[in-house]
Amino acid sequence: xxxxxxxxxISPAASDADEAIAEYVDLSxxxxxxxxxxxxRQTVEDVRRVLSKLPIxxxxxxxxxxxxDGTLEAAKASGAxxxxxxxxxxxxATLKKGIAAGNSRYVAILxxxxxxxxxxxxxxxxxxxxxxxxxxxxxxxxxxxxxxRRPAKFxxxxxxxxxxxxxxxxxxxxxxxxxxxxxxxxxxxxxxGFSFTTTxxxxxxxxxxxxxxxxxxYGVRIGKSKIRPADFFNFILLVFRAIVLxxxxxxxxxxxxxxxxxxLLKFGYxxxxxxLSELAIFGFLSAxxxxxxxxxxxxxxxxxxxx
Numbered sequence: 001x002x003x004x005x006x007x008x009x010i011s012p013a014a015s016d017a018d019e020a021i022a023e024y025v026d027l028s029x030x031x032x033x034x035x036x037x038x039x040x041r042q043t044v045e046d047v048r049r050v051l052s053k054l055p056i057x058x059x060x061x062x063x064x065x066x067x068x069d070g071t072l073e074a075a076k077a078s079g080a081x082x083x084x085x086x087x088x089x090x091x092x093a094t095l096k097k098g099i100a101a102g103n104s105r106y107v108a109i110l111x112x113x114x115x116x117x118x119x120x121x122x123x124x125x126x127x128x129x130x131x132x133x134x135x136x137x138x139x140x141x142x143x144x145x146x147x148x149r150r151p152a153k154f155x156x157x158x159x160x161x162x163x164x165x166x167x168x169x170x171x172x173x174x175x176x177x178x179x180x181x182x183x184x185x186x187x188x189x190x191x192x193g194f195s196f197t198t199t200x201x202x203x204x205x206x207x208x209x210x211x212x213x214x215x216x217x218y219g220v221r222i223g224k225s226k227i228r229p230a231d232f233f234n235f236i237l238l239v240f241r242a243i244v245l246x247x248x249x250x251x252x253x254x255x256x257x258x259x260x261x262x263x264l265l266k267f268g269y270x271x272x273x274x275x276l277s278e279l280a281i282f283g284f285l286s287a288x289x290x291x292x293x294x295x296x297x298x299x300x301x302x303x304x305x306x307x
Contacts, residue, residue, distance in 0.1 A: 022081075025057040027125060027177075028102030031080070032063050032094035033112035037070035040112040044078035047110065047118040054122055062112070063098040065089060071112075092196030096187060099180075108177045109197075116175040120216045124177045127212055132182035133204050136175030137213040156236065160198070163243040163250050164205050169213045172197040182209055189245065195238040202239065206246030246301055252294025260287035 022028070029047055033040045044060055051058045062075040066088035075082045083101055085094070099107055106128055110116055116136060124134040157171050174197060186203045190196050204211050243250050263283020270276045 022059060022101060022103040023057075025059045025102075025104045027051070027056055027058040027106045027108060028099075028104040029058060029060045029108045029110060029121075030063065030095060030098030030102065031061065031110050031112045032065060032091055032098065033067065033071050033075060034065040034088060034091075034094070035067045035069050035071055036112040037067070037074045039114040040071055041074045041078040043110070043112050043114060043118070044075070044080045047121070048079070050118045050121055054125075056125075059102060059104065061098045061101055063094045063101075065091075065094040090192040091194045092190055093192040095196055096190065096192075099183070099187070102180075105180060106177055107180050107183060109174065111174040115218055116173075117217050120175070120214060121177070124175075124214050127214060128177045128179060130210070131212045132179050132209040133200070133211045134177045135170055135201070135211065135213050136173050136216040137170045138173055138218040139169060139215055156198075156239065159236065160202060160239050163239060163247070164202055165247075165250070166205055168201060168205070171201055173216075175216060176200075189242075191238055199238050199242050202242035203246065206243065244297060248297035248301055249294050252290055252297065256287040256290035256294065259283055259290060263287065 029051070031040070031043060031047070036043075040062060044062060047060055060080040061083065062078070062080040063083045064072045064075055064085060066085050072082065072084055081101075083097060085097070089097075095109055098109075106125060108121060108125075110118065110121075120136060124136065127134045157168065160171050161168055172195075176197070182204070183200070186200060189203060190199050201211070240251060260283065263280050263286070266277065266283055267280035270280055
């Protein structure tokens with residue numbers, strides 16, 4: 001059995017530095033934390049307890065995203081390798097920082113709020129040997145999602161399923177394992193906020209990479225949720241942006257078809273009343289322009305954005 005990589009190998013001076021050179025390991029577990037003083041230490045200890053049973057080397061990286069409570073001290077007390085950001089930069093920015101700080105074949109992300117079960121990491125890691133990304137599927141276990149957020153979640157998932165042309169069981173689960181080589185090419189495209197997980201899901205699916213789902217339990221979070229109602233509109237925008245980057249015709253063809261039908265209906269009405277108007281012509285021309293832009297966008301996507 002390989003020896004376990006423990007955080008004691010990292011000097012205190014290096015633990016807070018983004019530039020610290022990490023030893024190569026099989027798995028890096030990145031735990032973003034913002035004001036999670038009551039949960040982060042237990043989360044780290046649970047991850048270590050589970051992974052210590054496996055014949056792998058691993059590294060646990062907690063990224064404190066400008067917390068104003070005792071999160072930083074709790075993370076350091078847990079024995080994890082801690083990266084501290086003086087100001088809150090956002091969920092996606094925190095994950096990017098933690099991913100960049102690791103040096104591993106596989107990368108796992110896990111929220112610090114106690115909602116995701118570290119016990120599922122071994123099974124997901126085994127699945128990741130033949131997949132580019134393994135996602136913890138909360139499925140029917142998402143009973144803990146507030147009722148007020150469920151309609152927005154349903155709308156967002158339905159839109160993503162349509163645009164991606166695939167059933168996506170869980171669009172924004174915070175428990176995932178990636179092959180690092182499959183993840184790093186998308187890092188510049190990923191947002192700094194909560195839509196990090198939504199975007200990486202669409203990026204990988206639309207790039208025809210192997211994405212598999214593993215059923216997990218979803219616990220009651222410790223502390224308060226950081227997601228605001230306004231973030232829903234950002235999620236919608238990010239879904240469209242991701243699809244336009246990788247499969248633009250899924251957006252441009254229906255939009256052009258809608259404009260064409262408006263022009264056709266106006267043309268039919270004008271024929272009936274015997275007075276052809278310029279609005280019908282504008283509808284046809286708008287449809288042609290949108291379809292043309294879609295074809296250009298599709299060529300650019302195929303030339304530059306496919307892995």
